[in-house]
Amino acid sequence: MAKMVDVLQISNHVLIQRTRRLPLAGRVLVAVGDAVQAGDVLAEAILPAGVITLAVDRGLGVSAEEADECALRKPGDALREGDLLAQCEGTLTRVVRAPADGRLIDFSHGKAVIATQELKVTVQAGMPGVVEDIYPEFGVKIRAEGSLVQGEWGNGGICESPLRVLDTLETEDGEETELASGEILVIPVVDSAEVFTLIRKYELAGLVTFWLSPALKQSAQDAGIPILVISGFGAGEVDPWVWELLQGCQDKLASLNANFTLDRFGERPELVIPGEGEKPESAMAPQACLAVGQRVRILTGAAMGQIGRVRALEEPLMFESGFAFPTTTVELASGAQVQVPQQDLVILGV
Structure with a gap:
């Protein structure tokens, strides 16, 4: 009996469809048919942070139901420190004020919930393409054609730059190969910290390798640029088919999506080299028999x-x-x- 196992999609010309979704409801910023680039923000949402919960009923000395009736603000209102939240008339007027600047998130059951900070959550395209479908308030589906190389690991981040494919970082004379600022460097193996020195020296945009030494994983995580590891950690065979594909893309514009969160959506960190041609292959599912x-x-x-x-x-x-x-x-x-x-x-x- 055949077992279902993971798939790394590798193709010279394939139809690529990707879903980009927010983790909570927000706002979609593009429309069907829009052309997008790898770094474009497709949707955004505001996540409340620094939450304060006030017992308004206790502050007013009334029941929860009465406190709700005394509310002077509604959810969504912006607040300044000292603003009136609720006021109860009687022998003595009793009030509850906002303890800090923020936004009222909820007022119910005698409690007021205030967010003193807001975090913006965004989703980027991760590759150049065209918006194919919209998921209202949550995200989109985008489509592209081109070469695709998926990997086992990414350190996070997205970039779009020309590829520089090198067998080695040294010239025939043993000198250091000169690189151009903003390139995505592709090399077979990273087994020396020298690579991270070159990343800083030449201000490279990204790095793609087949194998990464386990001792350098933390350096890769802290490199400050997207890094894609195609095969894994340690040492092993460099896939000749993939190496030939990458060499054929020398100097071509590519998008590198090294986000490690992609696994949650059945996707992988990947390198996309846009291109059109004959009918593209159909992509395989994330798992197959x-x-x-x-x-x-x-x-x-x-x-x-x-x-x-x-x-x-x-x-x-x-x-x-x-x-x-x-x-x-x-x-x-x-x-x-x-x-x-x-x-x-x-x-x-x-």
């Missing part, structure tokens, strides 16, 4: 990081761990065949 002939990467074991093709789907096999798992026979580039638990594979959707 393993099948004979698929290209896969091995995630664990002696062959970790290597790429091959599924040659057979096998019955459960007992492993050294003492557990039995459905297995897959994978043929590596060397021609060798290995048996791998199906759960330890990721499909490279080409």
